[in-house]
Amino acid sequence: MTSPSSSRRDRLALVAIMTLAALVRLLYLLEYAASPFWDALIMDPGNHWEMARRLAAGEGMGPYALFRAPLYLYLLAGIRMLFGDGLWPARIFQLILGAMTAGLVFLLGRRFLAFIPAAIAGLLQAAFWAPVYFDGELLTESPATFLNVCLVLALVRADAERKRPLAWWALCGFIGGLSAVTRPNSLLAAAAVAAALVVEGLYRGRRRGDWRRLLRPAVFMLAALLPVAPVTIRNAVAARDFVLIASQGGINFWLGNHEGADGRTVVTPIPRREIPLSFLRSRADHPWLREDVWLSSAYGAERALRRRVRESEISDYWYGQAFGWMRAHPGPAAALMLKKALYLFQAREVSNNRDLAGHIRRFPVLRVLSLLGFGIVSPLMLAGIALAGRDWRRWRWPLLFFIVYAATVAMFFVTSRYRAPLLPVGMVFVGLWVEELARRWRERKSRALRLLLLTAVLAVPLNLDWPAWNDRPLRSAMRYNLGIALAEKGRAAAAEAEFRAALAIKEQYPEAHFWLGRTLAASGRNEAAAAEMEKSLAQSPGYAPAHFELYRLYRRLGREDLARQHLSRARELAPGTFGP
Numbered sequence: 282m283t284s285p286s287s288s289r290r291d292r293l294a295l296v297a298i299m300t301l302a303a304l305v306r307l308l309y310l311l312e313y314a315a316s317p318f319w320d321a322l323i324m325d326p327g328n329h330w331e332m333a334r335r336l337a338a339g340e341g342m343g344p345y346a347l348f349r350a351p352l353y354l355y356l357l358a359g360i361r362m363l364f365g366d367g368l369w370p371a372r373i374f375q376l377i378l379g380a381m382t383a384g385l386v387f388l389l390g391r392r393f394l395a396f397i398p399a400a401i402a403g404l405l406q407a408a409f410w411a412p413v414y415f416d417g418e419l420l421t422e423s424p425a426t427f428l429n430v431c432l433v434l435a436l437v438r439a440d441a442e443r444k445r446p447l448a449w450w451a452l453c454g455f456i457g458g459l460s461a462v463t464r465p466n467s468l469l470a471a472a473a474v475a476a477a478l479v480v481e482g483l484y485r486g487r488r489r490g491d492w493r494r495l496l497r498p499a500v501f502m503l504a505a506l507l508p509v510a511p512v513t514i515r516n517a518v519a520a521r522d523f524v525l526i527a528s529q530g531g532i533n534f535w536l537g538n539h540e541g542a543d544g545r546t547v548v549t550p551i552p553r554r555e556i557p558l559s560f561l562r563s564r565a566d567h568p569w570l571r572e573d574v575w576l577s578s579a580y581g582a583e584r585a586l587r588r589r590v591r592e593s594e595i596s597d598y599w600y601g602q603a604f605g606w607m608r609a610h611p612g613p614a615a616a617l618m619l620k621k622a623l624y625l626f627q628a629r630e631v632s633n634n635r636d637l638a639g640h641i642r643r644f645p646v647l648r649v650l651s652l653l654g655f656g657i658v659s660p661l662m663l664a665g666i667a668l669a670g671r672d673w674r675r676w677r678w679p680l681l682f683f684i685v686y687a688a689t690v691a692m693f694f695v696t697s698r699y700r701a702p703l704l705p706v707g708m709v710f711v712g713l714w715v716e717e718l719a720r721r722w723r724e725r726k727s728r729a730l731r732l733l734l735l736t737a738v739l740a741v742p743l744n745l746d747w748p749a750w751n752d753r754p755l756r757s758a759m760r761y762n763l764g765i766a767l768a769e770k771g772r773a774a775a776a777e778a779e780f781r782a783a784l785a786i787k788e789q790y791p792e793a794h795f796w797l798g799r800t801l802a803a804s805g806r807n808e809a810a811a812a813e814m815e816k817s818l819a820q821s822p823g824y825a826p827a828h829f830e831l832y833r834l835y836r837r838l839g840r841e842d843l844a845r846q847h848l849s850r851a852r853e854l855a856p857g858t859f860g861p
Contacts, residue, residue, distance in 0.1 A: 291391060294400050295384050302383035302407035306376040309413050309646040310369075316643065317775050320368055321766035323759075324634050326419035328572050333357030334366075335568060346516040346524035346592035348569045352462040352508070353421045368419075375423040379416035383407035385430045386705045390712045392437050393676065398719075402712035405658065406705055410641070410650035411630075415701050418634070421463050422701045428460040429467065429682070430705040436474065436678040450478075450497045454504030462508050464702070465526045466689035473685040475502050477677070522591045531596030531603075532578035537621065537694030538603040538614065544621040544694055546755050547633045549577035554792060554824050556580045558855045620748060624695040625687055625703075626663060628656025628744045631696045631752070636759035639782075655697075658711060660740035664732070665710030668717050679706050757787035761796070768800050776800050791821035798830060807837050825854035832859075 313319050322330050332349075335341065336358035342351075357371055364370035386406040390399030406412060415422040435456055439449035457471035478498035486492040509526060516524040536547055553573050560580050561570070569575040582590050582598040590598070607614040630637050641647040666683065669676035683706045690699045714736070721729035764779030780797035784790055798813030811834045817827040828851035835844035851859045 287396070290396065291387075294396070294403070295387055298387050298400070298403040298407050299380045299384040301404065302380040303376060305408050305646065305650070306379055306413055306416055309644060310372055310376065310417055312644045312646055313417055314369070317767065317770075317772055318640075318643070318763070321763060321770060321772075322419065323762040323766045326634065327766065328569070329354060329357060329419045329421075331571070332568060333361050337361040342519070342568050343566055344520055345567060345569075346520040346522040347512065347527045348529050348572070348575050348592065350421070350462050350465050350527045351512060352459065353424055356424065357419065371419060372417055375416045378423050378427045379412055380407075382412070382427045382430055382705055385427075385434055386708050389430060389434045389437065389679070389705070390709045392434070393679075393709065394712050394716050398712035398716035399709075401715055402708040405653075405708045405711060408650060409653065409658070409704065409708075410647050411655070411697060411701055412704060413650060414637075414640075414647060415698060420634070420698060422698050425460060425464040425467070426702045426705060428456060428463060429470075429686070429702045432456045432460060432470075433679055433682050433706055436682075440678065447496060447500050450501045451504040454501035455507055457501070458505040458508035461505070462512055462526055465530065466686070466693075468505075468509070468526070469689045470682055470685045471501075471505050473681055474678075475505075477681060516592075520592065522593050524593050524596070528592035528596040529574070531599035532574055533693050535578075535599040535603040536574075537692070538617065539606050540610070540613075542617060542694070543750060544617055544624055545631045545696065545750060546752075547574070547694065548754070549573050550581045551577045552792075553577070554821060554826075558825070558858045618691060621691040621695050622687075623742070625691055625700055626659045626743050627746075628654055628659065629746060629750075630655065631755070632698065632759060633696050633755070634698070634759070635763065636756050637697060638756075639760070656740070656744040658707070659743050660736050661711045661714045662707040663710075663739060663743075664736045665707075665712070665714040665717075668713055669710060679709060682706060683710070753787050757783045757790060757793070760786065761790065761793045764793075764800075765796060768796065768803075773800055773804050789820055791817040791824055791827070794820070795824065795827050795830070798827075798834075802830070802834060807834050810834055811838065823854055825851045825858070828854065829859045 332342075332354045336354060356374075360371045360374055383403050383406040387399055387403030390402040393399075394402070412426065415426075432453060435449065435453045439446060439453050442449045453474070454471070457467065457474065460467035461471060475498045478501060479495065482492070482494035482497060485494045512526050513524070516522055535550070536542065537544060541548070553576060556576060560583075561576075564570055564576075564579065567575075567579075578595050578599055579590070582595040585598065586594070624631075641651050666680065669680055673680065683703060687700075687703060690703075693699070714732075718729055718732055721732055760779045760783035764776045764783065767779060768776035777797065777800050780793050780800060783793045784797065787793075794813045794817035798810040798817065800810075801807075801813060802810035811831060814827050814831045814834065817824055818831070821827070828847040832844045832848040832851060835841070835847065848859065
């Protein structure tokens with residue numbers, strides 16, 4: 282039984298950890314708000330904020346099945362309806378979630394560990410740079426991470442419950458369902474829990490005649506379907522399309538599993554500049570039109586199938602393309618999957634929304650916190666998982682969640698944000714490593730040294746930048762997208778710097794030359810702007826918007842013959858778009 286003094290100590294530690302987490306996140310947000318990047322929402326954050334605006338304004342998501350899981354979008358919409366269009370309320374909400382997550386990590390740790398190792402786990406979650414950063418971005422990672430640690434803690438609690446076990450398993454299922462409508466890959470983790478409960482129920486039923494345990498998986502899955510069912514029904518009614526939660530699974534699976542996939546980089550199958558403007562006009566009412574991944578997947582599927590397709594058919598098409606490649610090339614597909622499993626734990630940080638290294642350098646709080654990098658934590662985490670595996674029965678729920686969720690990430694592609702929801706449970710495994718090291722040191726120092734040596738050996742491949750990976754396209758794209766966001770905010774100087782940074786990383790980038798030209802033109806530097814547009818066309822001769830921009834620029838510069846040539850070419854490439 283826990284003594285009153287230890288209970289009081291735990292409560293104080295819980296408050297201290299949550300307070301530290303909140304203060305660190307607040308300091309970062311204050312730095313962030315003072316920068317020009319605070320409201321420069323690019324890619325997913327920008328799309329999420331726009332979807333929240335649509336929902337708050339009552340515009341809805343149109344007669345289409347949902348492309349992304351909706352819970353986070355509705356949370357953001359609710360915040361916008363209550364507090365207006367400012368970004369502080371949404372980020373403060375996520376600050377609170379982040380602080381609560383750190384506290385829950387401590388509580389989960391105390392289910393398995395002594396006070397100090399559990400406190401270390403909570404402190405790591407409170408002050409590790411990645412959760413601090415992601416809690417400040419309008420991404421699903423903040424609520425998904427919170428819900429996942431809630432799920433694991435509830436599973437551990439339900440396992441120990443004797444008075445009302447079914448109520449606790451229902452709660453576990455409901456949390457798992459909420460997590461799935463935040464990030465759909467959580468549904469596989471929930472299914473793994475249900476499968477484990479079925480196996481356990483059958484084993485207990487056969488050995489002890491206790492068939493009542495089979496009620497647990499049934500209650501768990503029924504409760505998990507409660508948050509999922511309204512989404513499925515909405516897709517069926519609004520779109521007459523069967524999509525369980527969201528339709529992005531197919532294209533995301535293809536992005537991580539095709540001939541050119543490297544397991545990290547997101548390269549859409551068809552660049553936006555190559556998609557006919559007629560197709561864009563035909564989807565003018567689609568809520569995800571500004572999302573390049575959706576646009577590319579929809580156009581690619583429709584072009585291949587030669588008919589207008591529903592969202593479920595788009596997803597099915599890209600799943601089919603990915604599985605077809607995997608069946609035809611089993612060796613390369615297996616090698617790619619192994620690479621992604623390694624990437625999950627490697628020190629290299631990979632973003633598909635911002636250039637993380639550049640972003641961290643801009644903010645002192647993140648620079649300091651990033652001194653403790655993933656390359657240090659990851660070997661301790663894996664060593665802790667190995668230690669927990671020796672006592673599977675006791676650690677089964679954290680282990681099962683971690684292994685299955687990690688597998689769902691590796692099935693697609695690996696970035697820093699997709700592995701972020703693993704961190705809370707991973708920090709508990711770090712706490713286990715600390716506890717085991719201290720125990721071995723007290724009992725026999727040689728055994729502690731062996732553990733240190735084995736962990737150091739494990740750290741070597743996790744800190745090598747291998748296999749070789751060309752990150753220039755990804756980093757360049759991040760700077761380019763940030764430049765667009767800044768340009769749309771009227772911050773020409775900052776936008777120009779980002780476009781030039783993108784081109785310094787990768788010169789062959791017609792869109793970046795185009796946007797740099799537009800930015801220069803907006804500040805009256807027409808000659809320099811025309812030169813950038815010419816570079817854009819040299820790299821992509823069929824880029825109709827660049828021809829039209831050159832028409833406008835050459836008219837300003839008094840070069841009427843060149844202007845007419847480019848206008849004619851723009852109209853030829855995109856009939857009906859640039860005037861009669």
